Amino acid sequence: MTDITIIGTGNMAAAIAARAASAGRSIQILSRDAVAASALASETNASAGTTGQEIEGSIVVLATHFEVSKDIAGHYGEALNGKTIVDVCNPVDTETFDSLTVPAGSSAAEEIQALVPGATVVKGFNTVFASTLAAGEVAGQTLDVLLAGDSADAKAAVASFVNDSGLRAVDVGPLRRARELEAFQLLIMGLQAGNAHPEYNWNSALKLLP
Numbered sequence: 001m002t003d004i005t006i007i008g009t010g011n012m013a014a015a016i017a018a019r020a021a022s023a024g025r026s027i028q029i030l031s032r033d034a035v036a037a038s039a040l041a042s043e044t045n046a047s048a049g050t051t052g053q054e055i056e057g058s059i060v061v062l063a064t065h066f067e068v069s070k071d072i073a074g075h076y077g078e079a080l081n082g083k084t085i086v087d088v089c090n091p092v093d094t095e096t097f098d099s100l101t102v103p104a105g106s107s108a109a110e111e112i113q114a115l116v117p118g119a120t121v122v123k124g125f126n127t128v129f130a131s132t133l134a135a136g137e138v139a140g141q142t143l144d145v146l147l148a149g150d151s152a153d154a155k156a157a158v159a160s161f162v163n164d165s166g167l168r169a170v171d172v173g174p175l176r177r178a179r180e181l182e183a184f185q186l187l188i189m190g191l192q193a194g195n196a197h198p199e200y201n202w203n204s205a206l207k208l209l210p
């Protein structure tokens with residue numbers, strides 16, 4: 001039985017697949033590029049396929065950009081009923097790093113949830129840079145993965161995967177908290193865009209310390 005389906009083969013897909021493999025999870029990789037899917041799958045002992053094929057995992061990570069994630073959610077529609085969708089995207093205008101590309105008073109996660117009402121969306125991983133996921137820590141601190149969602153069961157399932165992979169899951173509340181998670185990462189990305197703060201170099205992490 002497959003635990004986690006990851007859609008995409010880019011930076012985040014590869015990093016999350018590596019984490020899932022380290023947690024001993026059974027993984028399916030789906031991509032529009034069958035060769036890329038097979039390559040990533042072979043590194044992580046996963047099965048591979050192309051986007052559009054049946055999704056096997058009960059947790060589905062959309063490791064794609066916002067517009068693509070919406071297309072994929074719309075494409076699968078009711079086939080996602082009952083599944084937990086992990087939305088990792090940062091809907092940031094990367095021309096300016098000055099605004100989000102979601103409607104005011106909403107978030108990418110809520111927009112995706114509206115497309116698949118029979119599934120449960122959890123916002124997660126958007127505040128963690130792919131470059132830091134391989135090590136699982138920054139400056140000796142375990143990475144925090146902030147999770148927002150309306151279903152306690154869905155968040156618990158994602159948190160279990162996060163914790164088992166050596167990271168620390170932090171439940172930040174209902175899905176509408178995705179607005180703050182996305183806005184916060186706009187701020188973090190803006191700090192680093194244009195090499196404004198070269199000391200961070202896309203290798204920084206957001207950490208909650210007691």
Ligand SMILES: NC(=O)c1ccc[n+]([C@@H]2O[C@H](COP(=O)([O-])OP(=O)(O)OC[C@H]3O[C@@H](n4cnc5c(N)ncnc54)[C@H](OP(=O)(O)O)[C@@H]3O)[C@@H](O)[C@H]2O)c1
Pocket residue numbers: 007008009010011012013031032033036051063064065066068088089090091125126127128129130131
């Ligand atoms: N990179 C980070 O540090 C980071 C951190 C937090 C959150 N995020 C978020 O994670 C998401 C992915 O970022 P990334 O850095 O991993 O991007 P990326 O390396 O560019 O990977 C994007 C993936 O989406 C696939 N894709 C593009 N268009 C597609 C389509 N029409 N249909 C199906 N698949 C398509 C790409 O496939 P091809 O290779 O075939 O183009 C690729 O596998 C984004 O939403 C980003 O905001 C990124």
